[in-house]
Each structure stands twice: as C-alpha cells, then as structure tokens.
Amino acid sequence: MSIRFEQLQFSYFKDGHDVIPGLTAEFHASNITVLTGVSGCGKSTLLYLAAGAYPHNAGILRSGKVTVDGIAPAELLPPERCRLAGMMFQNPELQFCMDTVKNELVFCLENIRTTPSEMEPRLNAALQFCGIAHLKNRTLLSLSGGERQKVMLACLVALQPKWLLLDEPFANIDDRSASEIAEKLGQLHQEKGVGILAVDHRLDNWVNVASTVRIMEKGRLLPETLSPKNLDFHHLEERGIIVPGGSYGVHRCSGIAQNKVLELRGLTLRHGTTQILRGITASFYRGRAYAIVGQSGCGKSSLFGALLGMYRYGGQALLDGKDLKKLRRKELGHIGFVTQNPQDQFVGGTVLEEILSSLHGKAGAAETAEKILKSIHLWRYRELSPYLLSQGQQRKLGVATLMAYDCRVLICDEPTYAQDRNSTLAIMDTLCRQVKDHHAALIFSTHDRQLALDFADEIWELEGGRLHAVTQSGL
Amino acid sequence: MRSLNPAFKLIGLLAVTFLLAARHDPLLSLSAFVISLIAMLVSRVRLKAMLLLFLPVFLAAAGMFFTGYRFAAGNSMPVRAEILHIGSSAVWNGLTLSSRVLAYAGLGLLFALTTDRIELIRSFQKQLHVPAIFAYGLLAAWGIFPHMALEYRRTRAAFRARGIHVFPMSPSLLNPLLVKSVRWSEELAIAMESKGFDGRTTRSEFAPVLVRTSDWVFLAVCCLGLPAAVFFL
Amino acid sequence: MKQKHWELKDVIMMAILGAVFAAVYLAVFEGGLALSTLLTPFGLAPYGFELIYGVWFMASTLAAYIIRKPGVALITEVLAAAVELLLGNSGGMTVVLTGVIQGLGAELAFAAFRYRKWNLLSMSLSGIFSAILIFCFELYYLSYYLVSPSVLAGQLAVRFLSAIVFSGIICKLAGDGLAKTGVVKSYAIGATVKTARVYDEEE
Numbered sequence: 001m002s003i004r005f006e007q008l009q010f011s012y013f014k015d016g017h018d019v020i021p022g023l024t025a026e027f028h029a030s031n032i033t034v035l036t037g038v039s040g041c042g043k044s045t046l047l048y049l050a051a052g053a054y055p056h057n058a059g060i061l062r063s064g065k066v067t068v069d070g071i072a073p074a075e076l077l078p079p080e081r082c083r084l085a086g087m088m089f090q091n092p093e094l095q096f097c098m099d100t101v102k103n104e105l106v107f108c109l110e111n112i113r114t115t116p117s118e119m120e121p122r123l124n125a126a127l128q129f130c131g132i133a134h135l136k137n138r139t140l141l142s143l144s145g146g147e148r149q150k151v152m153l154a155c156l157v158a159l160q161p162k163w164l165l166l167d168e169p170f171a172n173i174d175d176r177s178a179s180e181i182a183e184k185l186g187q188l189h190q191e192k193g194v195g196i197l198a199v200d201h202r203l204d205n206w207v208n209v210a211s212t213v214r215i216m217e218k219g220r221l222l223p224e225t226l227s228p229k230n231l232d233f234h235h236l237e238e239r240g241i242i243v244p245g246g247s248y249g250v251h252r253c254s255g256i257a258q259n260k261v262l263e264l265r266g267l268t269l270r271h272g273t274t275q276i277l278r279g280i281t282a283s284f285y286r287g288r289a290y291a292i293v294g295q296s297g298c299g300k301s302s303l304f305g306a307l308l309g310m311y312r313y314g315g316q317a318l319l320d321g322k323d324l325k326k327l328r329r330k331e332l333g334h335i336g337f338v339t340q341n342p343q344d345q346f347v348g349g350t351v352l353e354e355i356l357s358s359l360h361g362k363a364g365a366a367e368t369a370e371k372i373l374k375s376i377h378l379w380r381y382r383e384l385s386p387y388l389l390s391q392g393q394q395r396k397l398g399v400a401t402l403m404a405y406d407c408r409v410l411i412c413d414e415p416t417y418a419q420d421r422n423s424t425l426a427i428m429d430t431l432c433r434q435v436k437d438h439h440a441a442l443i444f445s446t447h448d449r450q451l452a453l454d455f456a457d458e459i460w461e462l463e464g465g466r467l468h469a470v471t472q473s474g475l
Numbered sequence: 476m477r478s479l480n481p482a483f484k485l486i487g488l489l490a491v492t493f494l495l496a497a498r499h500d501p502l503l504s505l506s507a508f509v510i511s512l513i514a515m516l517v518s519r520v521r522l523k524a525m526l527l528l529f530l531p532v533f534l535a536a537a538g539m540f541f542t543g544y545r546f547a548a549g550n551s552m553p554v555r556a557e558i559l560h561i562g563s564s565a566v567w568n569g570l571t572l573s574s575r576v577l578a579y580a581g582l583g584l585l586f587a588l589t590t591d592r593i594e595l596i597r598s599f600q601k602q603l604h605v606p607a608i609f610a611y612g613l614l615a616a617w618g619i620f621p622h623m624a625l626e627y628r629r630t631r632a633a634f635r636a637r638g639i640h641v642f643p644m645s646p647s648l649l650n651p652l653l654v655k656s657v658r659w660s661e662e663l664a665i666a667m668e669s670k671g672f673d674g675r676t677t678r679s680e681f682a683p684v685l686v687r688t689s690d691w692v693f694l695a696v697c698c699l700g701l702p703a704a705v706f707f708l
Numbered sequence: 709m710k711q712k713h714w715e716l717k718d719v720i721m722m723a724i725l726g727a728v729f730a731a732v733y734l735a736v737f738e739g740g741l742a743l744s745t746l747l748t749p750f751g752l753a754p755y756g757f758e759l760i761y762g763v764w765f766m767a768s769t770l771a772a773y774i775i776r777k778p779g780v781a782l783i784t785e786v787l788a789a790a791v792e793l794l795l796g797n798s799g800g801m802t803v804v805l806t807g808v809i810q811g812l813g814a815e816l817a818f819a820a821f822r823y824r825k826w827n828l829l830s831m832s833l834s835g836i837f838s839a840i841l842i843f844c845f846e847l848y849y850l851s852y853y854l855v856s857p858s859v860l861a862g863q864l865a866v867r868f869l870s871a872i873v874f875s876g877i878i879c880k881l882a883g884d885g886l887a888k889t890g891v892v893k894s895y896a897i898g899a900t901v902k903t904a905r906v907y908d909e910e911e
C-alpha cells in the first residue's frame with residue numbers, strides 16, 4: 001500500500017523546463033508523511049499527479065508513471081479515483097459547485113452512488129468530524145477561508161478515500177482548530193488505515209501526528225527522511241523551512257511612533273443578519289506594526305474588506321482625520337492592500353504588468369519593475385499570467401506590488417500564509433522596510449502567533465466582534 | 476408554484492409564452508402579466524426582490540411603447556383597435572409592443588423566483604434527460620455568479636487601492652474577470668472530478684424529483700387549455 | 709477537427725463565459741437604455757440598443773475561438789441563456805429561444821468553414837449570422853414589422869456593425885490576449901497562438 005512515483009518527468013509547457021525533472025519516490029500508507037520545501041518547488045504539482053488530476057487537466061507527462069496502491073489514478077474514472085485518493089486543494093475558493101454545505105456533501109455522495117438513506121447519517125458524521133455541524137445549511141459563498149477548508153475536508157471524509165492528499169490544509173485555520181483537525185486526521189489514519197500525504201510549510205501541527213517529513217527541492221526529493229519528533233532545526237532552517245516553535249528572530253520593524261494615521265471609531269459590520277463587528281475602536285500610528293490575531297471566522301478579512309471599500313459598514317474610519325467614505329479616489333491609493341486570497345488583487349495580464357500597473361506613469365518604471373521582480377525571484381515568470389504561479393509565488397507577487405508605490409497604511413491579510421521560512425522573512429522584511437523608510441503603518445492579520453510576536457509592535461485580538469490589545473506574553 | 480416540478484413548470488410557461496407570441500393582443504399579454512404577478516405573490520416571493528427586478532422591466536416596456544408609438548408603419552393596424560376604442564393606432568401599436576415585454580418578463584420572473592436551482596437541475600436530468608455533464612456544468616457556472624459580482628467589486632477595489640481610476644465597465648476591469656473565469660473553469664472541473672463527478676456514469680439520487688398529478692394538470696392547462704380558451708373566446 | 713466527447717472543463721468554461729457575458733450584457737443594457745434616451749431628441753432612439761447588440765454574440769464566438777469544437781457556439785449561447793433565465797432576466801422565457809437562434813447563427817458560420825478557420829473573418833461572420841437570424845425572429849416575435857421598414861434597415865445595419873466590432877474584433881483580441889499569458893494553453897487555442905514562456909535562468 002503505497003504511492004509510487006517512478007522516473008517522473010513533468011512540465012507545464014511543451015517547450016518549457018521540467019517542473020519535476022525525474023523523481024522517484026515511494027510513500028507508505030503506514031506513515032503520515034509531510035512534504036515540505038520552498039515555495040514553487042513543485043509540491044502541489046506532485047499532489048495533483050498523485051490524485052490523477054494531471055496530466056489530464058494541465059501539463060505534459062513526459063515520462064515515468066504514478067501509481068497509488070498499484071493502480072494508475074489517471075486512468076480511473078472519477079468515481080473510482082476519488083475512492084482511491086481524495087485531494088484537498090491549496091486554494092480554498094472555487095472548490096465547490098453547489099450552493100450550500102449540505103448540498104455539496106450530497107453531491108459528493110451521489111457521485112459515488114451512496115444509497116439515499118445512507119447519505120444523511122454519513123454527511124452528518126463527516127460534518128461532526130470536522131467540527132462544523134453548525135455550518136450545515138450555510139451557503140458556501142458566505143464562509144470564511146478557514147471554514148471553507150474545513151468543509152472541503154468534510155467532503156473528503158464523507159467520500160472515505162484510501163488516501164488523503166492534503167495541500168496546506170491548515171493555511172487559513174487558527175492554531176486551535178488546526179491541532180484539533182490534525183489529531184482527527186491521526187485518528188482516521190490509525191483507526192481506518194487511511195494513508196496521508198500532506199504538504200505543509202509549518203510543521204508545528206504535525207509534530208504529534210506525522211511519522212515522517214520529506215523535503216522537496218526544485219522538483220526533486222531529498223533522500224533523507226526526517227522524524228518530526230527529533231528534527232534537526234539547524235538543517236531545516238538552512239533549507240528554508242519553518243521550524244516548529246522556533247522564532248524568526250525578533251525583527252520588530254518599528255522605530256518611533258509618529259502621528260496617528262488611521263482611526264476606527266465604533267466600526268460595525270454585518271453580513272446578512274449576523275453581526276460580525278460590534279464596534280471597533282482603535283488607532284494606528286505611522287511607523288508601527290500591528291498584528292491582528294483571532295480565530296478563523298472571527299471577522300479579520302471582513303474588517304479589512306470594509307476598509308477596502310468592499311463592504312458597507314457603520315461607524316467611522318478616518319485616514320489622517322478624513323472620513324474614508326468621503327475620500328477622493330486618488331487618496332484611497334494611500335492605503336496599500338494585500339488580500340487574503342492573492343488572486344483577489346491581481347489587475348494585470350502578466351506578472352510584469354502586475355508590477356507595472358502600480359508604477360503607472362512613474363519615471364524608470366521598467367527598470368524598477370525588473371529590479372523588484374528579480375528580488376523576489378519571479379523575473380523568469382514575467383510573461384506568465386499571475387494566476388499560473390504557485391500559491392506562494394502569487395502571495396509574494398501580491399506583497400511586491402506594495403513595494404512599487406508608497407502608502408501611508410499597509411493592510412495585509414495573512415501576508416505569509418503558505419510561505420516557506422525564507423519567503424516569510426523576505427516578505428516581512430519588505431513590509432518592515434516600508435514602515436521604516438516611508439513611515440507607513442503596517443496592519444497585518446495572521447494565524448502564526450510566532451510571526452505576530454516577532455514582528456509586531458502591538459498585537460490586537462479580534463474576538464466577539466471587538467478588538468482588544470493583548471500583551472506579548474499573553475499570546 | 477413552488478411545489479410544481481421545475482421541468483414541467485418550464486415547459487408549461489414556455490407554452491404560454493409562445494401562445495402570447497402567436498396572438499398579438501395587448502389585453503391577453505397584460506392579463507398574463509397580472510396573473511404571473513398574482514402567482515408570485517401567492518407563492519410568497521419577497522416583495523423587495525420583485526420590485527427590484529421589475530424596475531428595469533418597466534423601463535424597457537416604456538421604451539418599447541415609444542418605439543412602437545413613434546415608428547408605427549401605419550397600415551398594419553389590427554382591426555380590433557377600433558372595436559375597443561383605444562386611442563389612435565400608434566398608441567395601440569406601442570401598447571402591443573410594451574405589454575408583450577411585460578408579459579414575457581412576468582412569466583420569466585415567475586419561473587426564476589419560484590424555482591430552486593438545484594431542484595431544476597435535478598429535474599432537467601430526470602425528466603428531460605439532459606446529460607449530467609451539462610446539468611452540473613450549468614449549476615457550477617451559475618454558482619459562480621454571485622462570485623462574479625463579488626469579484627467585480629474586488630477588482631474595482633484592487634484598482635482603487637493602487638490609485639488607478641477605472642470606469643465601471645472598462646476593459647481593464649473586464650479582463651481580469653475573463654482570466655478568472657478561464658481559471659475558474661479549470662479549477663472547478665478539477666475539484667468536481669476529484670469529488671468523483673464524472674458526467675457519464677450513473678449517480679444515485681438523494682431526493683429524486685417527482686412528477687405528480689398536479690404537474691400534469693398544470694401542463695395540460697398551459698399547453699391545451701389556454702390555447703383552446705383563447706381560440707374560442 | 710474530429711468531435712471528441714465533451715470534457716467537464718469545456719462545459720464549465722462555456723457556461724461561465726456565458727454567465728460573464730450575461731452579466732456584462734445586463735450592465736450594458738442599462739447603458740443602452742441611457743443611450744436610447746440620449747439619442748431620443750435626434751429621433752435615433754431605436755439605434756441605442758443596436759449599437760451594443762454585438763455584446764450579445766461575444767460569449768459564443770469567444771468560447772468557440774478558445775475551445776474550437778463543433779457545437780461550442782450553439783451550446784454556449786444556450787447555456788448563457790439558461791443562466792440568464794435563472795437570474796431573472798427581463799426578456800423572460802424568450803431568452804432561451806433567442807439563445808438557440810443566435811447560437812445557431814454563430815455555429816453556422818464556423819460550420820461553413822468546416823471548423824477549420826478561426827480568424828477575424830469567421831468570427832465576424834458568426835456575429836453577423838447571429839444578427840441576421842435574431843433579426844428575422846424579432847421581426848415576427850416582437851412584432852417589429854409594425855415598425856417602418858426604413859428604420860428597420862437602419863437598425864440592421866447598425867447591428868451588423870456592432871456584431872463585427874464586438875464578436876469579431878474585440879473577441880479576437882481578448883482570445884489572443886488570454887492565450888499570450890498562458891491561461892488557456894490546455895485548450896485548442898493554446899496550440900496555435902504563441903503562448904508565454906518561462907525563462908530558464910533568473911537573469
């Protein structure tokens with residue numbers, strides 16, 4: 001019982017380089033394996049191949065083969081394939097085709113021809129397992145990023161595959177739910193013998209569950225298998241991998257707090273009939289970094305969305321003393337945004353245009369853009385659509401666009417999720433440079449408490465629709 | 476209306492639409508409009524949604540009226556106008572055109588607002604034998620729709636956040652939308668297939684959509700009863 | 709080109725493109741209303757909608773240009789109409805019928821070239837065929853014959869123009885633009901248009 005890759009050679013473009021240039025590996029169902037490695041090295045691609053989604057849907061398999069328990073998944077029909085290996089995708093949006101959570105689960109069960117009387121108990125059990133029974137009748141569109149990931153997991157649990165392929169399953173989930181789910185996955189593995197192959201940049205949640213860690217580099221697997229119980233931290237750090245419990249080294253951006261730049265006065269927001277924000281009052285000063293933490297679904301993205309002008313809100317938000325709602329369009333450009341899903345902020349057709357669009361009309365735009373892209377190692381992708389980059393690369397590009405123009409406030413929704421250690425540091429450095437050099441105020445949300453501790457001057461927690469300060473030690 | 480089988484409802488209402496098309500009679504069209512309004516109210520459609528949707532309809536109807544009114548080709552006057560003494564031929568002409576817009580819209584909205592889309596897809600598959608791949612493909616695309624409104628706002632906000640001003644329907648706003656829709660179709664297809672959807676093999680049904688006697692009655696009334704009534708009156 | 713069976717991603721692509729353009733049309737419709745009003749003082753009100761009529765043919769032409777299989781134009785237009793119906797369109801049930809008719813027109817143009825030519829000519833032609841068919845239909849259906857012939861001829865001419873601009877020129881540009889960035893490389897269009905490349909070296 002294993003997933004085997006034999007001499008695998010895979011490329012996305014006919015005349016392009018191979019993303020996976022000849023990979024041979026075997027993952028046993030008796031282990032929970034975590035696959036890690038720097039952003040863009042081909043982890044997601046490998047999972048897609050194991051799930052049989054590629055090369056049918058994209059790319060070219062030049063040579064080699066993939067087998068799961070001795071069967072080639074790409075040759076199976078979908079109903080059988082999903083019983084063999086179920087995959088959870090990295091991007092939590094657009095994984096659903098029905099309207100409500102329940103209907104989506106029904107859709108899954110219908111596909112594998114479950115008898116109707118069995119469906120209700122089975123979908124309830126799956127929801128229970130993921131701790132989201134209360135979301136059963138919600139529409140999928142109204143769920144937060146983390147909630148969607150849990151629903152996706154519930155779908156997989158309902159389908160009961162022999163293998164679970166998980167691509168960054170906890171990227172948008174708060175630590176508590178993450179460790180809960182990790183535990184449950186361990187349970188699934190032990191009781192039902194489900195094989196698990198997961199891709200993750202952070203090993204924290206896996207320490208108690210996983211049995212092996214493998215590292216990927218430029219489409220190849222490094223030969224060593226590590227045990228999560230006794231990891232060689234130094235070795236990991238060298239490879240650019242986030243060390244469980246390890247600090248990033250304190251890089252607090254700040255210097256001196258300057259004048260107040262953004263002020264929220266009793267901000268309220270509701271989605272439909274549920275009150276999400278119940279009066280948020282806070283002030284943000286230039287030259288300082290603020291972290292906003294809170295459970296998945298507590299309303300962080302909603303708060304940022306309100307400031308971005310996406311949602312209607314009550315109360316006031318003042319930028320330099322002027323009401324945000326009344327500002328002219330030009331001045332709104334003084335707030336820089338990185339959205340939770342990087343795809344939400346792309347405006348250009350290609351990677352290069354993406355950077356150029358924020359440099360519009362400036363002298364030497366072309367050179368500046370080249371410099372920026374080279375510094376984040378995306379210059380070679382300049383002609384490609386931003387949507388074709390790996391998740392981590394998309395995020396880097398999103399942050400890089402902020403470098404191109406100066407803003408007074410930077411609002412970043414989980415700027416470092418799905419990033420390896422080096423990229424995390426690079427991104428936070430970039431943001432901090434803006435804080436230091438341009439005296440911007442940086443407000444970022446994160447599920448990574450260590451990140452908040454190491455980089456923020458002040459940490460705020462969003463809970464029950466209100467924002468309150470927490471001390472560094474209280475976190 | 477809500478309890479009718481969606482496929483039957485669709486066919487029945489289509490039949491009525493064609494009937495109206497065959498008869499250029501404003502009174503008939505207007506009564507069809509009024510009846511569909513009443514049917515909507517009886518089926519507890521939210522009043523606000525109705526008003527919102529009918530606003531452009533009324534505008535279009537008004538536009539049609541004036542088109543017909545101003546550009547009447549004098550000789551094609553229906554005879555009955557004189558019998559009913561409704562003003563000049565131009566007014567009648569305009570009325571014919573605009574009442575028709577109202578009736579079509581009324582019937583269409585009656586269908587749209589009283590039908591659950593998941594039910595509709597299921598019934599398409601079961602009663603009309605539409606291949607599952609089209610039925611669910613349509614459903615997935617329809618599910619994208621609210622996304623698109625959101626996406627449109629997001630893209631606008633993204634431009635605004637960079638201090639770039641774009642006009643509401645400008646190409647630079649539509650282009651990201653187009654790219655996204657292409658990406659979406661690929662990602663959605665992969666996601667649906669990974670959940671075991673095939674489109675060719677059979678699937679089980681959670682709650683099969685049934686055809687009841689009332690559905691047949693509705694169909695009979697729409698396809699046979701009404702034409703007969705109109706014909707003889 | 710031989711008919712292969714439909715892939716799920718083709719179907720979803722057709723439906724989504726249909727939906728996108730349905731939305732665009734609805735938005736443009738408002739613009740058309742405004743345009744008509746604006747033109748009213750000049751007695752040109754009936755041309756307001758004709759100017760933008762071509763937007764309506766874009767979905768099928770673009771989908772056909774990207775996927776390049778027989779039947780794409782027709783099915784896209786029908787799916788678009790179905791989405792619109794579900795949305796609660798003011799045209800009501802007739803949109804389904806108009807969808808079929810317009811789709812047939814577009815399909816006819818590509819079929820005339822035996823699904824071998826995918827260029828400005830065939831795309832413009834698909835728009836024009838759609839325009840002709842739908843015009844004949846409206847003539848009867850919306851009792852346009854009540855409107856005087858000279859106005860009708862003018863309307864038709866403007867509609868042709870609009871079809872060429874929107875479903876010919878703009879669709880071609882949009883399709884090629886998409887192909888250049890590599891997002892549609894797994895469709896038939898990707899094989900003909902030169903797509904983006906990833907450079908091997910960083911420098």
Ligand SMILES: Nc1ncnc2c1ncn2[C@@H]1O[C@H](COP(=O)(O)OP(=O)(O)OP(=O)(O)O)[C@@H](O)[C@H]1O
Nearest residue numbers: 142143144145146147271296297298299300301302
């Ligand atoms: N458009 C919407 N309509 C209805 N409810 C919504 C909508 N958007 C978000 N919600 C709900 O509001 C709550 C807050 O969502 P939000 O996305 O702001 O959470 P979050 O703190 O960013 O979570 P995460 O860490 O998972 O991203 C969630 O419970 C979500 O289900």
Ligand SMILES: Nc1ncnc2c1ncn2[C@@H]1O[C@H](COP(=O)(O)OP(=O)(O)OP(=O)(O)O)[C@@H](O)[C@H]1O
Nearest residue numbers: 012039040041042043044045388389390391392393
């Ligand atoms: N659909 C696609 N078309 C073209 N190139 C792609 C596509 N998907 C990924 N790539 C490229 O393949 C490479 C590997 O991508 P992949 O998504 O597998 O990376 P990853 O290891 O999962 O990274 P991350 O940790 O950032 O998610 C990247 O350089 C990316 O640009």
Ligand SMILES: [Mg+2]
Nearest residue numbers: 044090390391
């Ligand atoms: Mg990835």
Ligand SMILES: [Mg+2]
Nearest residue numbers: 145300301340
């Ligand atoms: Mg969020």
